[in-house]
Amino acid sequence: MDHSTHRLLIEGDMRRLEALLEQTARSDAELQRKILGKGDLQLLDLACGACHEANTLARVFGSSEREAGDNRKMQFVGLDVRAREIAEAATRFTGDLHSEFSFINGDATKLDSYKQLPGAFDVIFMRHQNLGDGKRTWEEIYHKALEKLSPNGRLIITSYFDGEHEAALDVIENQGGELLVTEANETSRRLDIPGKSVDRHLAILKRKG
Ligand SMILES: C[S@@+](CC[C@H](N)C(=O)[O-])C[C@H]1O[C@@H](n2cnc3c(N)ncnc32)[C@H](O)[C@@H]1O
DSSP: OOOHHHHHHHHHHHHHHHHHHHHHHTTOHHHHHHHOSSOOEEEEEEOOOEEETHHHHIIIIIIIIIOOTTOOOOOEEEEESSSHHHHHHHHHOBBBBTTTEEEEOGGGGGGGOTTSOSEEEEEEEEEOOOOOGGGHHHHHHHHHHHTTTTEEEEEEEEEEEEEHHHHHHHHHHTTTTEEEEEEETOOOOOOOOOOOOOOEEEEEEEEEO
């Protein structure tokens, strides 16, 4: 696939992700408050790879429907073990009035060891979580993510597959998460493997209790 075709596909995926996120967030008053609120917001994009979704999240949580004079800043941190993807993301996303980006090449199972991170995040996003790639590792990633949420914080995941999504929700609940809403993406772009499509499901969770 040539570069411009690939770029167009990603742009389409991003438009659909933004619509899905905004639509699903309407079922969660607290997340809606976080989107529209005026205070600064800390967002962690965990296992973000090349972080294609950074600008989409910045639009939703940083600049959407801002009134003049509302200077909300979204502090965005992207983290992934893959050095090349993180380096690419760092050159691509530089920030604007409402968003400040930083990227860490790191291991999400050791989230508590990155002292440069804020104590807690209002939103932790995991696009295409990868439970199928190693249950033990992903249990630990979900555990660390839930620990790093602010008291009213929200964990948002998307998945490529139906079964993997269901399994991930079970694992997150076992790690202390509570499912608030999950939504199937009716316009998800199909991929080459049967049953796999882009942002096929999106779920919003919080920490129990
Ligand atoms: C299916 S990819 C999704 C990447 C990106 N979020 C996306 O939607 O394109 C899963 C990502 O998890 C990352 N990953 C796996 N184990 C990790 C770990 N322990 N810490 C941080 N990232 C990890 C991989 O490097 C990969 O980028």
